[in-house]
Amino acid sequence: MADAVRIAGTAPQRARRVADMSDPGIRVVVVGHRSATTIEACLRRLLAAEGVAEVVVVDNGSDDGTVALATRIAQHEPRLRVQAHPENPGFAAGCNAGALGSTLPWLAFVNPDCYVETDTFARMLAVIEGMPQIGMLGCALVDADGVADAAVRRRDPSLRRILFARAARSALHVASDGSPLQCVDAISGALMLLPTAVFTQVGGFDAGYRLHTEDLDLCRRIRAAGYTVAIANTVRVTHLRGVSSRRRPLWVEWQKHRGMWRYFRKFEASSTALSMRGLLWVALWMHFLLLSAPRSWLRTARD
Numbered sequence: 400m401a402d403a404v405r406i407a408g409t410a411p412q413r414a415r416r417v418a419d420m421s422d423p424g425i426r427v428v429v430v431g432h433r434s435a436t437t438i439e440a441c442l443r444r445l446l447a448a449e450g451v452a453e454v455v456v457v458d459n460g461s462d463d464g465t466v467a468l469a470t471r472i473a474q475h476e477p478r479l480r481v482q483a484h485p486e487n488p489g490f491a492a493g494c495n496a497g498a499l500g501s502t503l504p505w506l507a508f509v510n511p512d513c514y515v516e517t518d519t520f521a522r523m524l525a526v527i528e529g530m531p532q533i534g535m536l537g538c539a540l541v542d543a544d545g546v547a548d549a550a551v552r553r554r555d556p557s558l559r560r561i562l563f564a565r566a567a568r569s570a571l572h573v574a575s576d577g578s579p580l581q582c583v584d585a586i587s588g589a590l591m592l593l594p595t596a597v598f599t600q601v602g603g604f605d606a607g608y609r610l611h612t613e614d615l616d617l618c619r620r621i622r623a624a625g626y627t628v629a630i631a632n633t634v635r636v637t638h639l640r641g642v643s644s645r646r647r648p649l650w651v652e653w654q655k656h657r658g659m660w661r662y663f664r665k666f667e668a669s670s671t672a673l674s675m676r677g678l679l680w681v682a683l684w685m686h687f688l689l690l691s692a693p694r695s696w697l698r699t700a701r702d
C-alpha cells in the first residue's frame with residue numbers, strides 16, 4: 400500500500416473523525432485464491448449485510464472459476480467490483496490492492512470462506528460505539544459444526560517460545576473472558592474490521608508476507624500506533640477454514656515458516672543475541688524439514 404497519509408490529532412481523535420459511528424459505510428475486501436466452492440455464498444451474504452457499501456473481490460491467480468462466479472454476481476450488483484490478478488502476489492498484497500483508494504470510513508477484510516450474517520457488522524460497530532481508541536476489531540469464529548476457533552484471540556508470538564516451549568502454539572491463544580468486548584494482542588485475519596484512517600496511518604498490510612502472520616504483524620503495528628485491538632465475543636461468524644489452501648499444504652507450511660522468520664526479524668531480532676538468532680533460524684527450518692513438510696506430504700498423499 401502507498402505510504403501512510405498523515406492525519407492530525409491523537410490516535411483516538413483520528414479514528415473518531417474519520418470513522419464516525421453514525422456512518423457505517425464499509426468497504427469489504429475479499430482476497431481469494433481457488434475459492435470457487437465458497438465465493439458465491441460469501442459474496443451474497445456480504446451484499447445482504449447492513450452497512451456494506453462496497454465489496455471488492457481481489458482474486459490471486461485462481462484457475463477454478465472463482466473470477467467467473469464473482470463477475471457474474473457483479474454484473475447485477477453495482478456495489479461489487481472484481482480485481483483479477485493473473486499471478487498470486489500473496490494475501491497481504493491482495494488486501495492492500497482491494498483497500499486502495501477507499502473513501503469510506505470503515506474497512507473489513509473477510510476470507511472467502513467466511514459467512515457473515517445480516518447484522519454482523521452492525522453488531523460489531525455497536526459494541527465499540529463511543530470507543531474511538533479501538534483500532535482493530537474481530538469477532539468469534541466457528542466452523543460448520545459450531546466449534547469455536549481458539550485462534551481468534553491471540554498473544555503476540557515469540558519464535559523462541561513457539562519452537563522450544565511445550566504446547567507453545569496453544570499458549571498463544573487467549574480464552575474468551577465472556578465479556579462483549581475483549582482486548583487482545585491480535586485477532587484472526589479471517590475477519591477484520593477497522594477504520595480506514597487507521598489502516599492508512601500504519602501503511603496497510605506488510606506485503607512482504609505471502610500467507611500467514613501478516614495479520615499478527617498488522618495488529619502489532621496498530622497497537623504500536625496507540626490503538627487497541629479487540630474482539631466482539633458476542634458476534635459469531637462461520638468460517639470454514641483453509642478452503643483455498645488445502646490443495647497446496649506444503650507451500651502453505653513453507654509460507655508459515657517464512658512469515659514467522661520475517662515477523663521475528665521485525666519485532667524480536669534487535670533484542671535477541673546474535674548467537675540465539677542463528678540457533679532460532681536453524682531450529683525454524685529444521686522444524687519445517689523434519690515435521691511440517693512430512694505431514695504436508697502425507698496429507699497430500701491421503702487426498
